[in-house]
Amino acid sequence: MITSDCHMHTTFSTDGISDMESMILSAVKKGLKIICFTEHNDHGAGFEGPGNYVVDTKKYHESCIELSEKYSDKIKVLFGVEIGLMEKEKEYFDEYVNSYPFDFVIGSSHTAGLLDPYYPEYYTHFSTTEEAYRYYFESELIRAGKFTCYDSYGHLDYALRYGPGGNSGFTYEKYADLLDPLLKEIISHGKVIEVNSSGIRKGMNGPNPAASIIKRYKELGGLPLTVGSDAHEIKDVAADFNTVRDILIDAGYTSYSVFEKRVRREISL
Numbered sequence: 001m002i003t004s005d006c007h008m009h010t011t012f013s014t015d016g017i018s019d020m021e022s023m024i025l026s027a028v029k030k031g032l033k034i035i036c037f038t039e040h041n042d043h044g045a046g047f048e049g050p051g052n053y054v055v056d057t058k059k060y061h062e063s064c065i066e067l068s069e070k071y072s073d074k075i076k077v078l079f080g081v082e083i084g085l086m087e088k089e090k091e092y093f094d095e096y097v098n099s100y101p102f103d104f105v106i107g108s109s110h111t112a113g114l115l116d117p118y119y120p121e122y123y124t125h126f127s128t129t130e131e132a133y134r135y136y137f138e139s140e141l142i143r144a145g146k147f148t149c150y151d152s153y154g155h156l157d158y159a160l161r162y163g164p165g166g167n168s169g170f171t172y173e174k175y176a177d178l179l180d181p182l183l184k185e186i187i188s189h190g191k192v193i194e195v196n197s198s199g200i201r202k203g204m205n206g207p208n209p210a211a212s213i214i215k216r217y218k219e220l221g222g223l224p225l226t227v228g229s230d231a232h233e234i235k236d237v238a239a240d241f242n243t244v245r246d247i248l249i250d251a252g253y254t255s256y257s258v259f260e261k262r263v264r265r266e267i268s269l
């Protein structure tokens with residue numbers, strides 16, 4: 001059983017719905033032993049909404065400390081962040097991740113170059129969906145070579161959630177010329193990838209990344225993945241973790257990774 005959820009958002013994130021205390025109580029109710037909050041910091045991406053997806057880290061940290069103490073006899077609450085990787089923000093994030101005592105840093109591509117694959121407009125820049133996805137993976141490959149300030153690469157095939165047809169036409173082989181170097185680059189820097197269960201509840205036929213990517217990552221020598229629900233509200237805490245567990249076991253894993261004070265350890269599946 002997976003008893004740690006290491007990708008969670010609260011109202012400290014622009015798109016968070018439930019507050020931090022409710023998320024903790026939900027995690028306790030669901031029998032989790034460890035959770036790590038990973039609020040959004042997409043500095044420089046120009047995303048709209050309250051706070052522009054840049055968490056007020058000081059307030060967030062204070063609240064996290066206070067509540068982790070309050071519930072310390074029931075659950076371990078860790079302090080993390082999900083940063084939006086963009087080449088132009090490298091200096092900012094290199095400094096930012098060392099400005100607070102984070103337990104865990106997820107590095108995610110919410111953009112490809114300067115484009116945002118979340119919006120249908122992104123796909124109009126390309127003549128086929130395949131080209132649009134290729135551009136996304138190319139952008140991740142560049143970032144994997146440049147960034148070292150993160151611990152786990154978040155939802156590696158994020159763009160597949162939003163393209164026309166979603167991930168229905170996705171096969172590893174079609175993108176292997178980009179995905180193989182991408183996974184090798186991440187592994188060569190001693191980093192891991194995340195398995196993010198949100199794809200399942202968003203109607204895709206699996207988590208992000210797809211099971212075929214997780215399998216190949218394992219074949220290439222990838223260390224155990226971190227696991228997160230990407231919950232933004234209480235109902236999604238630890239969502240579909242049994243399915244995630246089956247996929248990890250099928251790929252050959254017997255454990256998953258959790259980071260505390262930026263140090264990785266493994267917990268049995």
Ligand SMILES: [Zn+2]
Binds near residue numbers: 009013040232
């Ligand atoms: Zn979010």
Ligand SMILES: [Zn+2]
Binds near residue numbers: 082108110154155
């Ligand atoms: Zn994300």
